[in-house]
Amino acid sequence: MDRYQAMATFVRVVETGSFSAAARHLNVGQPAVSKTIAQLEGRLQVSLLIRSTHGLTPTEAGQRFYERAKLAIQEADEAELAARGARAGLSGCLRVSAATTFARLHVVPLLPRFLAQHPELEIDVILDDRVIDLIAEGIDVSLRMGALPDSSAVARKLATGRRSVLATPGYLARAGAPQxxxxxxxxxxxxxxxxxNIWSFQRDGTEASVTVRSRVRVSAAEGLRAAVLSDMGLTIASDWMFWSELASGEVRRVLTDWTLPPIDLWAVFPAGRMASAKARQFAAFVEAAMAGHQATSPN
Structure with missing residues (x-):
């Protein structure tokens, strides 16, 4: 049994959650994947996966093996990349997590260009507005906005975005614009x-805060967008969230002579290990794209 191939197969099974999905990714038959995992468990003399009607999840031993195996595969990839030289393209699978709306608007549209530069690379994009455990979920790099709750995180700031009070012309025609x-x-x-629900503003060294009332609260940015675009009221959001609507006039800024704290975009890497070349290059690619994006910021 090829130890490297067995580790790669096990990592893919854990990340896809099933033998059949891993087989599709690896371009082999499902029986081959099942046999490889069985041989791996036999060699290690430990159960690595819990099989149930809900799919496959790693045992405690399987989770430890997954984390070490993924790290070993990354280090092997780094060694090959170093040997082939800086011009070599990336290969393997890159797992990226990002907030759903930000990814839909600003990350997924970039993927064709990045993949074209690296024909042997695959990308899994995990969309979740929550902060997830990067190591447990096998994430190579996470794109997060705002303050980072974990001070031990290995992070790199990629961009800073403007935040504004926004509303649709329909709502402003009905309720008027705040002055x-x-x-x-x-x-x-x-x-x-x-x-x-306390919004804080600054202007010419003066600070002002207001406690806002709301009949609508949403737990995800997609819901916030839908509510605002339905003329339901004012909101605070980054330009990134309503990029095309600001450019088209479908959404407008108000109180433009007051400023709100900006929002930062970060690339966050799993703590405790060196970021992979795939993760570093993807972060640099997003950083360059967002810099160009800001240069064309809607008025």
């Missing part, structure tokens, strides 16, 4: 439930 932060208290708002 000061204090006016917001009389308006309908749409709140992202993970953020505070």
């Amino acid at each position: 000061s932060p204090a006016d917001i208290a009389a308006h309908d708002t749409v709140l992202y439930s993970q953020l505070s």
